[in-house]
Amino acid sequence: MTFNGQEKRKKISDKTDLILSINNLLISPVRFPIMLILFTHKKIRFSELQTLLNLSAGNLDHHLRKLEGAAYIVKKRVLFPKRSQTMIIITELGRNSFKEFSHKLSNILNKVE
Amino acid sequence: MGNVSERIDYTKAFKLVEQYEEYRLRKSWGIMMLIVGISITYIRLIWIFYDWLAYFIDESFLIWYVFVPISYLLMFGTIIFPLTLAIITYFSTKRTIIEGNMISSKRYILYGIALFLLYFNSYWLPRILLPLIWVLFFPQSIVTEDNTIVFDVSSLIQTEANSMLWKGLSFLISYLLLSRIVKRIKFKELLVPGVILILLSGILIILGSSTAPPLTDTLERQISSVNTIIMAISFLGSGFYSIKKAYKSLEGRD
Numbered sequence A: 001m002t003f004n005g006q007e008k009r010k011k012i013s014d015k016t017d018l019i020l021s022i023n024n025l026l027i028s029p030v031r032f033p034i035m036l037i038l039f040t041h042k043k044i045r046f047s048e049l050q051t052l053l054n055l056s057a058g059n060l061d062h063h064l065r066k067l068e069g070a071a072y073i074v075k076k077r078v079l080f081p082k083r084s085q086t087m088i089i090i091t092e093l094g095r096n097s098f099k100e101f102s103h104k105l106s107n108i109l110n111k112v113e
Numbered sequence B: 001m002g003n004v005s006e007r008i009d010y011t012k013a014f015k016l017v018e019q020y021e022e023y024r025l026r027k028s029w030g031i032m033m034l035i036v037g038i039s040i041t042y043i044r045l046i047w048i049f050y051d052w053l054a055y056f057i058d059e060s061f062l063i064w065y066v067f068v069p070i071s072y073l074l075m076f077g078t079i080i081f082p083l084t085l086a087i088i089t090y091f092s093t094k095r096t097i098i099e100g101n102m103i104s105s106k107r108y109i110l111y112g113i114a115l116f117l118l119y120f121n122s123y124w125l126p127r128i129l130l131p132l133i134w135v136l137f138f139p140q141s142i143v144t145e146d147n148t149i150v151f152d153v154s155s156l157i158q159t160e161a162n163s164m165l166w167k168g169l170s171f172l173i174s175y176l177l178l179s180r181i182v183k184r185i186k187f188k189e190l191l192v193p194g195v196i197l198i199l200l201s202g203i204l205i206i207l208g209s210s211t212a213p214p215l216t217d218t219l220e221r222q223i224s225s226v227n228t229i230i231m232a233i234s235f236l237g238s239g240f241y242s243i244k245k246a247y248k249s250l251e252g253r254d
Helices: A002-020 A031-041 A046-053 A057-069 A092-112 B010-048 B050-056 B059-077 B080-092 B109-137 B153-181 B188-209 B217-251
Strands: A043-045 A073-079 A084-090 B094-099 B102-107 B142-145 B148-151
Touching: A031 A043, A031 A046, A031 A057, A031 A084, A031 A092, A031 B010, A031 B102, A043 A046, A046 A057, A046 A084, A046 B010, A046 B217, A057 A073, A084 A092, B010 B094, B010 B217, B153 B188, B153 B217, B188 B217
Parallel strands: none
Antiparallel strands: A043 A084, A073 A084, B094 B102, B142 B148
16 A cells, blocks of 8 residues: 555656646747747748737737747847848757657656546 | 636647748748749730830840840740749748657648749740640641741631630649648639630630631730730739738638
8 A cells, every 4th residue: 555655656746847847938828839830930020920829019029038038049130121020030949948848748648648 | 727818729839830831831822923923924025015115225225135134034944943933932831740749841842843834834835835836737827928937817816825725724733733732721813813714715716716817916916915914914913812811821810
């Protein structure tokens, strides 16, 4: 019985560790899609991202600053003939972190199953 | 416990990726249609109105600054131009595939093929290859007048009808190829001009096979101009419509 209890506690502790080790920055209904799009397409224009996510410029900028602070993305100003556009580009660190995040998430889901 | 509104909707996130890919495909297709439409219309208009232009502009200027560049475009453009467009768009569009825990991507090869066929069939095949084949099989359509070789009336109309028919078929082939890439998207902008062009070519073939009227330079130019206008409307209309639909896809309103 004691052995079973210890095993159960260890399993719960494993799951908790896994959940706690997950990147908090990416657990967000806005930042996850942003990173997913950047992971699959490397870069996207600010205006396109804003339309796609249906967010205000300020709100989107707030989330992008958080990702930029963690060095997951970089913003680059691209000059067009009549106007300039901000391009959001994923960094190598961002790619690796997202990959790791997805991997851990998939592990948790497998353990839940 | 996280708030319900703060939960990540993974299905929605993947749907957004799909929406973005659809937007990119439609936008780049639309831009390429505009480029192809403008370039073919420009070349055709210069050919049709060359003697009028020569009347207003100095002929040597016209030859060196208009005709020579166009000749280069004709020579190198046949394969390189549509191929370049196809390659650029091939690399600018991709599709994300999710299989189990794996995320992979695939390029739209059919997209490049469709664009190449559309360009090649819309100009080079009907204007150069088909008349050559026509002359080969129907040498009687060549009439010699004062050492000048001219086509007879019906064969000229046939050439224009052929040109329209091939354009129509190209639009339909592109429609079938693109519909295979993204099954959800209905490329009406390719289907509608395709059907209209085929119907118009049918009318032109019937007119050509009826009693032929004497074909003057003006009439010949009018037929070519109408063909060019219809072609320009088909390409540019299709391009603008595709770009408009791209933005609708991005907003998730499509």
